[in-house]
Amino acid sequence: METILKIRNISDITNKLTPHNSDLTKTTREQVTVEKLILKKFEDLHSCLRVNQNLPELFKEQHIKYLKDNLFYLPSSYESLDASQTWLCYWIVHPLSLLGVKLEDSDKSNIAKFLGKIIFRCQSPEGGFGGGPSQIPHLAATYAAVNALIILGTEEAYKIINRQKLYEFLLRVKQPDGKFAMHTGGEIDIRGAYCAISVASLTGIMTKELVDNTAEWIVSCQTYEGGFAGCPGSEAHGGYTFCGLAALVILNKGHLCDNQALLRWLVQKQMKMEGGFQGRANKLVDSCYSFWQAGAFPIIYSLLAKDGHILLDHLFDERALQEYILICCQHPQGGMLDKPSKPRDIYHTCYSISGLSIAQHFLNEKHVLGSYRNELVVTHPLYNIRPDLVAKGLIYFRNFNSGGST
């Protein structure tokens, strides 16, 4: 079923503005400033709507060009991400795949080769991947590298992963009480658990020993607010909540957390005026949470379905989220931004496009804002990779396992 959604009336937006004089806290002052920027975007769009009924439009060609350009060249402002080079690969190849980019065979092979080369150089002799050539292995860099290779989906890409060494690396950073350090001697938080569980499940190297006590540790990160924190005691946060929930569900332990409290917190993170999500209570909207927060919904639906709750629709406002992404976060020359007034970057491009895909799809239905041309390919909410590519990778490594054991 395909539904084309129409945008909210401007009065539905203006009546949700935070009153200017409601209080004078720093939080409210900053919120009011952002709302003004966003209202301007919505008003501009409404003026254009009179001429073009198909708005808002996803600037597909521009985003594709922006991502492809960045695949080969990044300006020196990306030096701060020199220790995140495998992430740069993932943040580019994933949104391209959601945009349905089918590269020429020759291009594909070239990119695979380039990626293969750079990622091969990032792979450590001791297992796992570092953030760049000759950097020590790191769980987040490993997650990004494995995801990028699975998105490439070629045998050449799969074969780059040294699974035996990867497993040894994962065991090395595993702590006795179930949590994971990001690298040897590195910080410990819930990202580590998700990254380790995600790559282990994708490459078929999951064992009981690897995840002993991990689900229990993750559950201890759920806070009184309902979301998950980076470690026990900290504040509920969108990125960490996604990590906690996705990791639990991959482990088939979703029932261990308080789903009702989690859902209550999650829905509350959608901003009533902006339509996008915030990462924590009383913080500002940010497009990256379009995935981290909205991406948790399909995972929750799977848990509710197990409990016999049959849903007929999203539990967040998928129209308002698409409005925020399409109207407020697109750069006219391609790429996406955190919020109006911020520069574009590939991190926000990846997670805005991922979140847009989440919002557009409910089970097998399509809920697309603007014209049908805005539709993106579906993403797998647990891994944020296209489901067909997840399936292909899983089959490859399963066969590898049975082949290897004989």
Next chain:
Amino acid sequence: MSDSSSDECDTQHVLFKNRPEWSDVTPLKQDDGDEPVVLIDYTEEFEDCFDYFRAIVQKKEYSDRALQLTKTAASLNPANYTVWQYRREILKSLGKDLHEELDYIGKVILKQTKNYQVWHHRRIIVEWLQDPSKEKYLTEEALAKDPKNYHAWQHRQWAIKTFNLYDEELAYVDQLLKEDVKNNSAWNQRYFVVNNTTGFTEQILNNEIDYTLGKIKLLIENESSWNYLRGLLVHDKKGISHNKKVADFCETLYNEGNRSPFLLAVIVDMCSEQLTYDGGDGDSIYTVMRAKELCNDLATQYDTIRAKYWVHMAETIEKQAKEQDIQDTSSSTK
């Protein structure tokens, strides 16, 4: 010692390849392959520094000049965890003065407050020294700039919990909430302190409820204070709807005409709690019917962005009520 001051006054950066004291080292280029992807257009200074960094790592050189080099590398990219890890190895190997390191990383943190690696480095140095005496002050400096800085709060919690520094923490939280009652990180810290010190005993619970209701009166449209209230009530053995003080507070607000979604949401929970609560009285104002009406009001008027959630809640409550009915009927016929 010069180690902590030399770089900061450096106005003219001399490339390592032009420094005589580095002439014995052959720089090691990053191996990007013939046809690289995601190639960053590094500045000359960046490339030069990391070429030498790779070279000393390969040689496993633990020396003063290597320590100095890691400082330049970390200033060019504080997120390079390999640099910090290597720096720690040098510090250990040379037996360096860790108090000096603590001063240095403190300065770096205040320039780079949102970075995992610098805070982690700080934590390791504090662990090595077993001296947490400066951690509260440092995090307060960082929080003065951004009272919601996640890393700063996490570090502060770690120091407090590890070295038992809970004294005065509630006063600090209270100060922050006076400055900004919407600071959710401060509310979270309040929960952390109570949970790890007194726990939520009946008396503490009572005090905390008074405190929170006072803050809600100050500003009703505030998710943080309502979330905290709900967090408190989880510890109330009687449940959410049987705390008379909270129930009266909510009913008064409602009867005064307040329709804050946060208020209505709590009343919905009070109603739905009745479904599972044994020994509820017959004339309770918290009924399934009222819950459904409130969900409908929220969905259509007061919290329309969450309309689908409130419809879902109404259905869930209805379904639970029916299941409860069946249970009650079957148990009464036994």
